[in-house]
Amino acid sequence: MAEFDEINATKESLWYIDNYVLIRDYYDRTVSRIAARCIRKGNIAVEDYPFFPYIIDVLEELCETGDYIIEHKELHPYVEKKIKGGIEALRNNLNLYKQELERNASVEMTAKQDEDLSAAKDAFSGFTDQADNPTAGAGQSIDEVVAKLMAEQEKLAQKKDDDDE
Secondary structure, three states, rough: OOOOOOOOHHHHHHHHHHHHHHHHHHHHHHHHHHHHHHOOOOOHHHHHHOOOHHHHHHHHHHHHHHHHHHHOOHHHHHHHHOOOHHHHHHHHHHHHHHHHHHHHHHHOOOOOOHHHHHHHHHHHHHHHHHHHHHOOOOOOOOOHHHHHHHHHHHHHHHHHHHHOO
């Protein structure tokens, strides 16, 4: 194992290793905390949590910090002492974090597409008669659907009574 090179590793560059360890722990805690919060909010998906983008921000910083450490070879001997599994473990974890970041970027893009689709639907909503819309009940709770069906049944019954008179 190479000896720590104090000449090439500056105090500023050593900060990245300590920061990486702290951010990694903070990221794990943040994900756990938000997951617990989502459960308490009715078991919503983490991606639906209003502050989900914060996780992505932490994940981006974690990846940027890890990349810096990988690029600066003078830090590798210190990584061997500071991070269990050394530089190889850092590389493996960093790859996993980057995959997670890529998956989450897809979620953000999907959310943006959903917003765009919603805006398009709003723009075209005036062109259709919503009373005849067969999907009008989509997204309603079971109670709302049952109430709607009962109201339709009452209308049919009333119409039948009116026709019989």
